[in-house]
Amino acid sequence: LDGLFNVAQSSKADIALANDPDGDRLAIGVPQSNGEWRALSGNEIGALLCNRMLQVTSGQNRKVVSSIVSSSLIEKIAEEAGVEHAQTLTGFKWIISEAYRDPKMNTVFSYEEALGYAVCSSVRDKDGISAALRFVEMAEYLKKKNLTVIDQLNNLYLKHGLHVSRSQAIRVIEHGQLPQVDFPSELLRYGSPDILGSFKILEFGDYDEAAINAGLELPKSNMVRLILETGIRIFIRPSGTEPVVKAYLEKVVDVKSVDEIGNEQTRTGRAFDSILEDLKEYLMQILVPDQSTPN
Secondary structure (H helix, E strand, O other), X not given: OHHHHHHHHHXXXXXXXXXXXXXXXXXXXXXXXXXXXXXXXXXXXXXXXXXXXXXXXXXXXEEEEEEOOOOOHHHHHHHHHOOEEEEEOOOHHHHHHHHOOOOOOEEEEEEEOOOEEEOOOOOOOOOHXXXXXXXXXXXXHHHHOXXXXXXXXXXXXXXXXXXXXXXXXXXXXXXXXXXXXXXXXXXXXXXXXXXXXXXXXXXXXXXXXXXXXXXXXXXXXXXXXXXXXXXXXXXXXXXXXXXXXXXXXXXXXXXXXXXXXXXXXXXXXXXXXXHHHHHHXXXXXXXXXXXXXXX
C-alpha cells in the first residue's frame, strides 16, 4: 500500500482505498496527525462499516454476522442498536450461510477480520467494491460533520471500550506442511495449559468439543481459545493451506479520553509482541520438538 499512500498524500486525499485483484476484499488507509498514513485493520474497518450500516437501515428484524475470531466490538455496536448479532467459524461460506439462514431476518452487515465485508444482499459473498462505496459514503457523511474516520473510530472506543486486536500467522516450520494432528488435543497432551510465557491462562476452550459450541451452535473446529489473566483473548488454529498457525488476539480496555486510546494501544501492542513470541516457542515445542526457535 506504500504507493497508494504516496498518491493519497500528494493529492491530500481524506482516505485511500484498495481492492485485491478479484475485488472481494477492501483495504483502507487514513492520514494520521503526524502526516503519515496507516492502514486500518480489518476489525477497525468492520466496526466502522457496521456502525454506519446500522445508522442507514431500520427495522426490528435486522441482523449482523461476524466470524468468531473477529473483534467483539461489533457485538456491542449491534447490542446498542437493538440488533441481533451472530457468530460463525472463519470463512465467508459460514458467514453467508448464517446471514441468510432465516429468511425472516434482514442481515444488513457481515464481516471477517481478514478484510472481507458484505454490505448488501445483492452480493451474497464478501465484496470489496460495494464495501468501498459504503465506506466512501460514510467518510463523506463524517466530513460534513467535521469528523474524520479516526474521530469516529475513537468515538466508538470511548463508548464501547478500546478494542485492540491483531491477527498473525506464526510460521512454525520453513518448508512443507504442519504435522496433521488434532490441534486442541496436542496442546492439552503437551501439558496443562496454565501458563503462556509469563501470563497465566484463566480459560482454555476447545472448539473440537461440543460443550463450548453449545451456545453458538458452531460445527466442531480444530481451534482453541485462551483467556489470559490480563484479559487478552486468543484464538489459535492451524492453517489449512500453509505451514503456519494463525493467532487472533484481542484486549478490551475502558478508556475515558483520546489520549488514553493512544497510550493503551501502544501498551497492548507491546504485550501482544511478547505473547506472540511465547506462543511461537510453545507451538514449536509441541509440533516440531526437534527444532528450536531461530534467533
